[in-house]
Amino acid sequence: MGLREDLERFREVGDERRPDLAEFIREGDLSGSSRDRVRIPVKLVDLPSFEYSQRDMGGVGQGQGGTPQPGQPVDVPGDPGDADGDGDEDGDPGEDGGEHGYYEMDPEEFAQELDEELGLDLQPKGKRVVEEVEGDYTELTRAGPNSTLDFEQLFKRGLKRKLATDFDENYVREACRVAGADVRDVFEFCRADNVLVSLAWIREAYAELEEEGVDLDEYADFDEFAERVARETVTARIRRDGLQDVPFRREDERYRQPEVVEKRQKNVVVVNIRDVSGSMRKTKRELVERTFTPLDWYLTGKYDEAAFRYVAHDAEAWEVERGEFFGIRSGGGTRISSAYALAAEILEEYPWSEWNRYVFAAGDSENSSNDTVENVVPMMREIPANLHAYVETQPGGNTINATHAEEVERELADRGNVVVARVAGAEDVPDAIRKILSTEADR
Known part of the structure; x- marks a missing residue:
């Protein structure tokens, strides 16, 4: 292999290589991105180049200290093993991290690549009529010019x-x-x-x-x-x-006569609900963020207009900004129905006839006694939405009173727009996202 071919191969290996989206969702740093810009870190590899040494190395083709005998080590300046040279100092190999850059994509590109990565085929429907225009002359009337x-x-x-x-x-x-x-x-x-x-x-x-x-x-x-x-x-x-x-x-x-064509805008409102009670410790909160954030990016890329509302709850519910949504932690108890009651009020601002709706809730499946069956399930039936999803985060396995996800599955098994996904660790996140979005695509 010649030098040119070697260099081209090195360029190919050294190009900015980003991880696939599933790996990024499982392990990547999501905090560097915004709703409108997804930043994926990539490792940069320097290409090799030839440089002239600035030292006086003697005449062309001349060695140093005479001709070495067979088997005699050759002293090369700059060699790490040369005590007199300018090689690297002592230290453990691999201590320094590689240089990183970022590959940026907009949510639309992210959605397209996630479709390919997870095998999804979500085709949103337009609801709000934004314009009526004249189409082809396909309508027939009994009078006209x-x-x-x-x-x-x-x-x-x-x-x-x-x-x-x-x-x-x-x-x-x-x-x-x-x-x-x-x-x-x-x-x-x-x-x-x-x-x-x-x-x-x-x-x-x-x-x-x-x-x-x-x-x-x-x-x-x-x-x-x-x-x-x-x-x-x-x-x-x-x-x-x-x-x-x-x-x-x-x-x-x-x-x-020209056909009147209604141009419809694809609008979506997403209500994200998170349990912030005392049992939702750091690992659980991180799993919620790792699941909800790509969902936000994906739906932003799929729809013409996307609105996101964030509801936190313990025994009571309140609306928060996205910046504080994933970090809140409360010492109170848990009553999930309070969040759905607030979600229903929020969705009144987004008429079902004009907006696609998603209600995504997450927690560790702990809820106050009978609240799920008596209150949450009836509200999930009554709130019109493209999809109701519940994400259960239980890294150490379910506790005795963590029954909310199981009860939702049992009580709403007849509903095609309800899905429950379980995330025990970061490795489960891509499958959870696939399960949630494929439920909507199948419908």
Whole structure:
């Protein structure tokens, strides 16, 4: 391998390489990002280069101290093992961290890559009508300016009428030659045979035949006539003789109008709920942040407009800013229904007819006695939302009274918009996110 190929390979290895999103979500530093900018740290690798030494190294091709004997160590300035050189000082290898830069992406790119990473396919629906515009001229009306008259529709309607009302004149004239049949008899026979001829036309035909002296007793009855004479279809006559005329009527006129197209904006409001009671220690709080933060980024990238509201609760609930949401810790008890009551009030500001809604709650599944079944579950049924998700964080395994997640699963098993995800450690976070978002995508 030549020097150029070696350098190109080194460049490839040394390019800014960022971890895949699943690894970043599990282990990366999420704090350096904002809602509008996701920053993923990447290790930078310096490319090698040749430099001229500034020292006086002697003549070209000359060694130092004479020619070394075979097996004799060569003293190279700058060698770490050279006591006289300028090599590295003593120290444990690998103590210094590598230099890091950042790969930045907007939430839309993050959402696209997370879709690929986790195999998701969430296609948000627009709800709020923001504009009505004229689309293609596909609507038809009975009135309009002449410039919008649809000649194709006019011709089709006229042709349809001709095909429906035209008849084989020779066939009817022959039917007038049935012995003993009068005008009324011929008319009733033709109508029974789906020949749309008028009584007046048959009367005129009879008169013409009598004038011409044609034998009117050619057929003994209509049965013999039907056996001997075949009726020619309209289609066959048009193919043979061509189309001479098409009867147009005013009622056949149709005018094209532009279709009114509603442009809908894809809006979403996300209510994030977190248990901040005394049992939610640091590790649990970090798992909530590691799960909720990528969800916020993802939904920001998927929707045209995204609003986020944050609710903290112990026995009571209150709204907080995002900056303090993940760090709050209280010494109080836990009553999850207080958070859902506040969430319902918040969502009144975002009409269900105009906004997509997500309610994400997280905690360690501890709740006051009977609060889940008697209060939380009925509220989750009553609050219209694309998705209700509960994230259980229990790093050390469930305690005896940590039953909220289990009760939600059992009581709301009939609901397609409710999902429970369990996160015991950072390694579970990508799967939890996949489970939450795939539930919405499946619906």
